[in-house]
Every structure is written in structure tokens, then in C-alpha cells.
Amino acid sequence: MPVKAQSQFLQVVTRDEAERRFREHLALVPLGAETIALHAALGRVLADDVRAEIDVPGFDRSNVDGFAVQAEATWGAMEEDVRTLSLTDESLAPGIVPQREVINGVATSIATGGMLPRGADAVVMVEYTDADAGQVHIRRAATAGENVSYAGTDIARGETVLRAGQALSSREIGVLAALGMAEVSVHRKPRVAIFSTGNEIVAPGAPLPTGAVYDSNAAIISAAVQELGGEPVRLGVIPDDEAALSAALRKGLDCDAVVFSGGTSKGEGDLSYRVVAALGDPGIVAHGVALKPGKPVCLAVTGGKPVVILPGFPTSAVFTFHEFLAPVIRAFAGLPPEQRKQVAATLPMRINSERGRTEYLLVGLVPTDDGMSAYPMGKGSGSVTTFSSADGFITIGQHTEIVEAGTPVQVQLLGQALEPADLILIGSHCVGLDWLSGELMRQGIRIKSMSVGSTGGLMAAKRGECDAAGIHLMDPATGEYNLPLLTPALELITGYGRMQGIVYRPGDARFEGRTAADAMAVALADPTCTMVNRNAGSGTRILIDRLLAGAKPAGYGVQTKSHNAVAVAVAQERADWGLAIDTVARQYGLAFIPVQEERYDFVIPKARLERAPVKAFIALLQSSSAREALRNLGFRVD
Ligand SMILES: Nc1nc2c(c(=O)[nH]1)N[C@H]1C(S)=C(S)[C@@H](COP(=O)(O)OP(=O)(O)OC[C@H]3O[C@@H](n4cnc5c(N)ncnc54)[C@H](O)[C@@H]3O)O[C@H]1N2
Numbered sequence: 256m257p258v259k260a261q262s263q264f265l266q267v268v269t270r271d272e273a274e275r276r277f278r279e280h281l282a283l284v285p286l287g288a289e290t291i292a293l294h295a296a297l298g299r300v301l302a303d304d305v306r307a308e309i310d311v312p313g314f315d316r317s318n319v320d321g322f323a324v325q326a327e328a329t330w331g332a333m334e335e336d337v338r339t340l341s342l343t344d345e346s347l348a349p350g351i352v353p354q355r356e357v358i359n360g361v362a363t364s365i366a367t368g369g370m371l372p373r374g375a376d377a378v379v380m381v382e383y384t385d386a387d388a389g390q391v392h393i394r395r396a397a398t399a400g401e402n403v404s405y406a407g408t409d410i411a412r413g414e415t416v417l418r419a420g421q422a423l424s425s426r427e428i429g430v431l432a433a434l435g436m437a438e439v440s441v442h443r444k445p446r447v448a449i450f451s452t453g454n455e456i457v458a459p460g461a462p463l464p465t466g467a468v469y470d471s472n473a474a475i476i477s478a479a480v481q482e483l484g485g486e487p488v489r490l491g492v493i494p495d496d497e498a499a500l501s502a503a504l505r506k507g508l509d510c511d512a513v514v515f516s517g518g519t520s521k522g523e524g525d526l527s528y529r530v531v532a533a534l535g536d537p538g539i540v541a542h543g544v545a546l547k548p549g550k551p552v553c554l555a556v557t558g559g560k561p562v563v564i565l566p567g568f569p570t571s572a573v574f575t576f577h578e579f580l581a582p583v584i585r586a587f588a589g590l591p592p593e594q595r596k597q598v599a600a601t602l603p604m605r606i607n608s609e610r611g612r613t614e615y616l617l618v619g620l621v622p623t624d625d626g627m628s629a630y631p632m633g634k635g636s637g638s639v640t641t642f643s644s645a646d647g648f649i650t651i652g653q654h655t656e657i658v659e660a661g662t663p664v665q666v667q668l669l670g671q672a673l674e675p676a677d678l679i680l681i682g683s684h685c686v687g688l689d690w691l692s693g694e695l696m697r698q699g700i701r702i703k704s705m706s707v708g709s710t711g712g713l714m715a716a717k718r719g720e721c722d723a724a725g726i727h728l729m730d731p732a733t734g735e736y737n738l739p740l741l742t743p744a745l746e747l748i749t750g751y752g753r754m755q756g757i758v759y760r761p762g763d764a765r766f767e768g769r770t771a772a773d774a775m776a777v778a779l780a781d782p783t784c785t786m787v788n789r790n791a792g793s794g795t796r797i798l799i800d801r802l803l804a805g806a807k808p809a810g811y812g813v814q815t816k817s818h819n820a821v822a823v824a825v826a827q828e829r830a831d832w833g834l835a836i837d838t839v840a841r842q843y844g845l846a847f848i849p850v851q852e853e854r855y856d857f858v859i860p861k862a863r864l865e866r867a868p869v870k871a872f873i874a875l876l877q878s879s880s881a882r883e884a885l886r887n888l889g890f891r892v893d
Pocket residue numbers: 451452453455456468469470471472473516517518519520521548549550551565566567568569571636637
């Protein structure tokens with residue numbers, strides 16, 4: 256099939272210009288109010304200020320069980336010198352309106368929540384009294400006002416207790432109920448139509464054909480709309496078909512806003528752009544913004560309703576949604592603009608950025624002896640996990656190409672506050688470490704884990720920025736793992752072995768039943784036998800180069816970055832063999848010829864060895880239950 260020429264529609268403008276054009280045609284005001292039952296008001300946004308029509312409490316109230324008195328009548332009372340008062344004939348349970356006055360020398364029995372009688376100004380707790388026929392002996396003096404809540408002390412009639420624009424949590428709902436309100440006036444929720452486009456996009460729950468992708472964008476945008484006080488209207492996954500897309504868009508325009516993702520960057524097949532371009536009043540206001548991630552975002556307004564095409568890549572979709580549409584939804588919902596919290600930090604490593612685009616770099620924050628360190632978490636625009644695991648992001652200006660290690664940066668937090676962690680793990684990812692982390696979390700230890708590879712982990716440990724770094728680094732000079740790379744300030748805690756070997760599809764006669772050396776000889780003699788390589792610098796790559804002894808067979812140039820990527824390439828027949836660990840080979844149903852064990856150990860800064868969570872980590876790692884579990888996962892534990 257001939258490749259079609261791709262035309263470009265993008266005309267890139269700055270972020271601020273895009274926002275200005277978008278807002279020029281939108282009224283950032285609430286959509287209207289509605290009255291709803293109080294029990295249905297959780298999460299809704301108040302449309303009007305709430306002024307108290309009553310006092311709470313509505314009367315002077317006793318806070319204890321005891322006797323209502325005039326404080327003066329109790330003065331001087333002690334254990335050995337009681338004051339005796341005569342009792343009125345009433346007993347003031349809550350809800351009873353007192354009939355008798357309390358004058359000096361008189362007391363009335365009163366319960367917690369009872370209404371204070373005329374004349375009384377204090378309540379003596381029953382514990383400090385002895386009552387007998389018609390009298391009460393007071394053993395402790397009271398001061399005026401003691402154990403009494405006066406009318407209106409909690410809420411005074413006429414007071415503004417809640418303000419328009421406030422989101423109602425259980426606490427505010429309690430206040431409204433105390434004021435006797437069964438109904439409340441709230442802003443109408445903006446209804447936001449959401450769909451995803453792309454023939455490869457499959458709704459979660461359905462089977463996933465090879466090459467297809469689950470629809471994560473609609474799910475995250477729909478949940479984000481709810482967080483912003485809106486109501487998502489899910490229109491599903493729409494195939495790449497102009498009529499179907501137009502129909503979805505038309506349906507979406509019954510709502511207050513429309514947002515969908517995918518098919519906005521490229522020309523041919525860029526149906527998303529084409530259907531939105533058919534809108535008028537005014538239609539598309541920006542297509543292409545000098546942002547990374549998010550360049551191909553398309554902003555349109557029609558008849559006062561925003562219509563946004565988000566880039567298909569999940570990180571780009573979420574960022575552009577929050578950048579352009581989220582503030583509009585908040586305003587429609589009657590919420591005030593969001594104030595993002597900032598934290599000062601330092602970059603631990605050098606960053607390259609793209610000139611000409613403002614870059615938002617997602618980071619994980621780690622406390623250090625002198626402030627915070629901001630670790631880039633980027634797995635690229637296509638990642639779905641970065642946004643959920645990052646603490647915040649830094650902004651790199653469009654004219655900056657390099658940010659040096661050690662540069663101070665401002666981190667905008669994604670959440671309301673920084674999640675504290677007890678144990679910080681930075682290094683190479685391993686399912687064995689996942690298991691250990693899970694056990695520690697069950698013990699109540701809060702873990703922050705960042706996968707930056709073995710070398711990144713070792714550097715973090717050297718800088719004292721993590722509690723432990725999981726590493727598997729071979730010293731090329733000695734062939735020994737991990738230990739030769741330590742400095743005096745670091746301790747090595749023995750982890751476990753991971754058997755590395757040749758992975759191939761079961762039944763492949765070129766490998767079946769052979770030793771590693773034989774298999775290599777057969778594979779290298781067959782020019783159609785394609786390998787998948789690993790990235791330079793990885794321990795596995797050193798092993799591959801040793802096995803190949805200078806040969807560069809087909810596929811040598813394909814340098815994947817993980818054991819999983821190697822296994823997937825072989826399983827999906829893009830390659831016939833590669834080197835990976837046996838736990839991964841098993842996960843993908845591949846056959847395995849063992850070659851050499853690599854050591855996955857933990858580097859711990861000595862200064863952190865005495866920390867309780869670190870001790871708990873080491874104790875767990877060395878426990879028989881953990882060793883058993885790691886063995887069951889396929890690791891070698893001595
Ligand atoms: N030649 C050029 N290619 C690309 C450019 C460019 O300027 N010139 N821009 C790149 C940038 S930047 C981005 S961002 C992406 C965005 O592309 P599209 O918005 O057209 O999105 P798709 O191609 O449809 O999908 C991209 C990617 O995301 C996956 N996807 C799509 N929808 C979903 C969903 N609902 N849930 C999960 N994942 C989704 C899709 O399968 C693709 O893998 O374009 C670059 N290319």
C-alpha cells in the first residue's frame with residue numbers, strides 16, 4: 256500500500272497566546288444554580304452564601320450532667336467545706352423548657368444538652384456533688400459560665416457561615432444540617448462530553464489484539480472532570496471515520512463542553528481536526544502550541560462551548576487538559592481558580608530540553624540534607640504512569656536547551672501537598688523488589704520508589720538521596736557484580752541472583768536442547784536468525800557482547816532498554832532471540848537457555864543504616880519468608 260503524503264495543519268503559537276484566544280470566546284462563569292436535597296450535596300459547589308437564620312445552639316446549654324446554679328452560691332466550696340443548696344422540683348432533660356428560676360441558694364438538676372434555667376449561670380458536674388432529699392451538697396466552686404455554651408456561640412443568627420464557590424464536604428454538610436437546611440442551592444454541574452478516537456483504541460474490559468491500546472485517556476479525563484466539579488458524559492471509543500466522528504461531536508455538543516483525544520498531530524488521517532474545523536462561531540482558535548508535552552493540542556469554541564482535541568499520548572493529553580480545559584470547567588462549576596503549590600528543589604542531573612517549546616518536566620521529589628531534589632520521571636509523552644507517580648513538574652523555558660545538574664528549580668505540585676515517605680528506593684526496577692516493597696507497605700511503611708536504572712540508583716546513593724538503591728552492575732574489568740563499584744560511604748546488602756540467558760520461542764530448532772555456546776554458533780551461522788539487543792551500559796549488554804565475541808548479527812542495532820522489551824520482541828516475532836532474565840522469560844511463555852547469573856543487590860548509604868525503615872527493609876530481605884517468596888518468583892537466593 257503506498258504511503259500517503261502527510262500534510263501539516265499545525266500552526267504553533269505560544270501557550271499564553273493559545274490560552275488568550277481560547278478564553279476570548281468563553282465566559283468563565285458558573286452555568287447556573289439548582290436546588291438539591293442536602294443528602295445529595297456532597298462534592299457540589301455552593302451557589303450562594305449561606306447566612307444563618309437561627310442561633311446554634313438556640314439556647315444557653317449545659318455541657319455536662321450536674322446542677323444548674325448561680326456560681327456565686329458555690330464560692331469557697333471544698334471537699335471539707337461543702338455548700339448546700341436546695342433543689343427545685345424540676346429535672347432538665349434536653350428538650351425541656353425550664354419553669355423554675357434558680358436564685359441564690361437554689362439548684363436545678365440538669366442533663367448534658369439541657370436548657371439553662373433563668374437565673375443560673377453555671378453548671379456543677381455531678382461528680383463534685385452529693386444529693387439527698389431536696390438538697391445538693393457542692394464540693395467544688397464554679398465560675399460564672401462554667402460548663403455552659405451560650406446561645407449563638409457556635410453560629411450566630413445573621414452570620415455568613417459558608418460562601419458561594421465553596422465545595423461541600425461532609426463537614427460543610429453538617430453545618431447546613433445544623434442550620435435546619437434540607438435543601439441547598441448549588442451550581443449546576445458542567446456536563447462534559449468525552450470520547451476517544453483511533454481504530455487501535457480498545458475500551459478496558461475487552462480483549463486486546465496485538466498492536467491495540469486500552470483507552471486510558473477517556474478514563475483519566477472523565478475522573479478529572481468529576482474532580483473539577485463536572486459531570487462526564489462518556490461517548491466511548493469512536494473509530495477513525497469522519498461520519499462517526501461528526502456524529503459523536505454533534506452529540507457531544509448537547510453538553511457544555513466536548514473533549515476528545517487522538518489523531519490531532521498528523522495530516523492524513525487527521526480526521527479529528529477536520530470534523531472540528533467544520534465548526535463555526537468561531538471554530539478552531541489554536542491548533543499547535545509550543546508546549547512539550549502537548550504540541551498538537553487543538554482548541555476550538557463554538558457558540559460559547561469549548562471543544563478540545565487532546566493529543567493521543569496520555570501524558571500529553573492529561574497535561575493539555577489541565578492546562579487549557581480544567582480552568583474552564585472549574586469556572587463553569589463555580590469553583591475559584593486553582594492555586595498550585597510550589598516547592599523549591601534542586602535538579603540532581605543535567606537535563607536536555609527542546610528549544611522552541613516550553614517544556615513541563617514531571618519530577619519526583621526526594622528530601623535531602625539541604626532541601627529537596629527533583630528527579631525527572633519522564634518516560635515520554637506516551638507514558639500513562641508518569642503523571643500518577645510524579646509529585647509535580649518544573650517548567651523549562653522555550654529558549655533553554657540545557658539545565659545543568661545542581662540548578663535550583665521551582666516544582667509545581669500536582670496534589671495539594673507532598674506525600675511523605677519513610678523509605679526512598681531509587682534504582683533499577685525488579686519484580687523481586689516490588690514484592691519486598693509490598694510487604695513493607697503492609698507493615699505501614701510508606702515507600703517512594705523511582706526506577707532510574709542501576710547507574711542512576713548508584714549515583715543517588717552516593718549523593719545520599721535514597722535509603723536503598725537496587726543495582727545490577729557488572730564491573731567490566733573483573734566481571735564481578737556491584738561490590739567493586741562501592742565507595743567507603745556505601746554498604747552493600749546482598750540481594751539475590753537473577754539468571755540471565757538466551758530467550759527464544761519454544762520449539763525453535765535453532766535453540767531447542769542446545770547449550771548456550773552451541774545455540775550461539777547455530778544462530779550466527781543463520782543469516783535469517785535475528786536478535787534483539789540491549790542498551791549500551793547495561794550489564795546484560797556486556798554479557799551479550801561477550802557471547803557474540805565481535806559478531807554483529809541481524810538485529811544487533813535494535814537496542815531495547817529492558818528485559819521485558821527483549822521478551823516482547825521475541826514473543827511477537829520481531830526477533831528470534833535475545834538475552835533476558837528467566838523470571839521474565841517465564842512471564843512471556845518463552846524458552847530459556849541459562850548463561851550467567853547476575854547479582855541484584857542493594858546499596859545503602861551508611862549514614863542511613865540506622866533508620867528504622869531501613870532496618871525493617873534489611874530484616875525483611877534477610878527473613879526466611881522473603882527468601883522463600885523470592886525463590887518462588889524465580890530468583891536465586893543463597
Ligand atoms: N510527524 C509528526 N509526528 C508527530 C508530531 C509532529 O508534530 N509531527 N507530533 C508528535 C506529538 S508531540 C504528539 S503528542 C503525538 C500526538 O499524536 P495524535 O494526537 O495525533 O495522537 P495519535 O497519533 O492518535 O496517538 C498517539 C499515541 O497515543 C495513543 N493513544 C491515542 N488515544 C489514546 C487513548 N484514548 N488512550 C491511550 N492511548 C491513546 C495512540 O495509540 C498512539 O500511541 O504525535 C506525535 N507525532
